[in-house]
Amino acid sequence: xxxxxxxxxxxxxxxxxxxxxxxxxxxxxxxxxxxxxxxxxxxxxxxxxxxxxxxxxxxxxxxxxxxxxxxxxxxxxxxxxxxxxxxxxxxxxxxxxxxxxxxxxxxxxxxxxxxxxxxxxxxxxxxxxxxxxxxxxxxxxxxxxxxxxxxxxxxxxxxxxxxxxxxxxxxxxxxxxxxxxxxxxxxxxxxxxxxxxxxxxxxxxxxxxxxxxxxxxxxxxxxxxxxxxxxxxxxxxxxxxxxxxxxxxxxxxxxxxxxxxxxxxxxxxxxxxxxxxxxxxxxxxxxxxxxxxxxxxxxxxxxxxxxxxxxxxxxxxxxxxxxxxxxxxxxxxxxxxxxxxxxxxxxxxxxxxxxxxxxxxxxxxxxxxxxxxxxx
Numbered sequence: 001x002x003x004x005x006x007x008x009x010x011x012x013x014x015x016x017x018x019x020x021x022x023x024x025x026x027x028x029x030x031x032x033x034x035x036x037x038x039x040x041x042x043x044x045x046x047x048x049x050x051x052x053x054x055x056x057x058x059x060x061x062x063x064x065x066x067x068x069x070x071x072x073x074x075x076x077x078x079x080x081x082x083x084x085x086x087x088x089x090x091x092x093x094x095x096x097x098x099x100x101x102x103x104x105x106x107x108x109x110x111x112x113x114x115x116x117x118x119x120x121x122x123x124x125x126x127x128x129x130x131x132x133x134x135x136x137x138x139x140x141x142x143x144x145x146x147x148x149x150x151x152x153x154x155x156x157x158x159x160x161x162x163x164x165x166x167x168x169x170x171x172x173x174x175x176x177x178x179x180x181x182x183x184x185x186x187x188x189x190x191x192x193x194x195x196x197x198x199x200x201x202x203x204x205x206x207x208x209x210x211x212x213x214x215x216x217x218x219x220x221x222x223x224x225x226x227x228x229x230x231x232x233x234x235x236x237x238x239x240x241x242x243x244x245x246x247x248x249x250x251x252x253x254x255x256x257x258x259x260x261x262x263x264x265x266x267x268x269x270x271x272x273x274x275x276x277x278x279x280x281x282x283x284x285x286x287x288x289x290x291x292x293x294x295x296x297x298x299x300x301x302x303x304x305x306x307x308x309x310x311x312x313x314x315x316x317x318x319x320x321x322x323x324x325x326x327x328x329x330x331x332x333x334x335x336x337x338x339x340x341x342x343x344x345x346x347x348x349x350x351x352x353x354x355x356x357x358x359x360x361x362x363x364x365x366x367x368x369x370x371x372x373x374x375x376x
């Protein structure tokens with residue numbers, strides 16, 4: 001004969017938004033792989049208990065802890081009583097009945113448990129995340145102020161960015177244009193935003209050198225942004241008269257027509273310097289190979305790890321991954337960008353150190369440091 005658990009509790013789940021409840025009950029002596037726990041719910045203590053909110057095998061879903069013999073389940077009853085829950089602003093009380101059943105024996109019913117879920121102002125499980133956020137924000141603000149006082153704040157040397165002046169100088173000496181190629185993503189992509197920032201810095205140098213800059217685009221929104229960025233860069237360099245809007249153009253709206261159009265420009269006009277900035281797909285090797293065949297200096301930057309091998313093989317310099325994001329700070333030396341970048345580097349160093357130390361401590365059975373970085 002099935003014996004129901006000796007206790008059945010329902011209570012509001014702590015540290016939540018008030019939409020979940022927790023059910024907890026001890027193991028029964030009748031538990032087996034053939035037996036199941038089924039929980040029925042109602043909005044009234046007198047029932048009817050016809051809404052099934054949980055069905056589990058009696059040998060599963062134990063409370064955390066290797067020696068715990070309590071079952072512990074979080075459920076969202078609002079999913080089962082949505083219309084009733086939405087009908088009033090007052091959170092309803094829920095009543096639950098635990099039933100243990102088996103195909104071989106009759107059901108065993110436990111007493112009813114009730115609970116009214118309530119929302120919490122603060123999730124204490126995420127306190128570590130809040131502390132880390134405050135610490136990182138303080139670090140960023142401190143380095144921004146430090147960068148304002150010290151514009152020559154040290155950043156790791158990036159050869160590809162240092163070579164920009166060399167590439168632009170070569171184009172100026174040869175009297176040939178500079179070609180800037182965007183990736184295929186739209187303005188919603190962080191790599192495209194980074195590429196547009198780099199474009200602004202390159203356009204200032206091009207205007208100062210009085211060289212022709214051509215910018216190919218595949219997305220109309222990126223095209224509009226690029227035109228404004230280049231125009232502002234020429235104005236900042238004191239050469240608004242040198243800006244030609246048609247040099248920032250829409251090459252095509254599809255991937256391989258875009259590749260064919262840009263490759264044609266490389267072959268016909270033979271730019272002295274090619275810049276591939278943004279997120280690229282299968283077209284990367286075709287573009288970079290064509291540019292290499294024309295003898296241009298090529299500098300690429302992408303966070304698409306699948307295309308990095310092709311750029312590394314065919315380009316003179318390649319910015320890998322996060323170097324694309326760091327480029328605008330590296331080139332402009334603006335305190336806001338410079339301080340943020342420096343703070344990120346320090347934070348990464350702290351995290352790496354914590355990982356190494358945590359691994360060493362976990363190896364000897366001390367695992368407390370893992371709780372500092374728990375998501376909650």
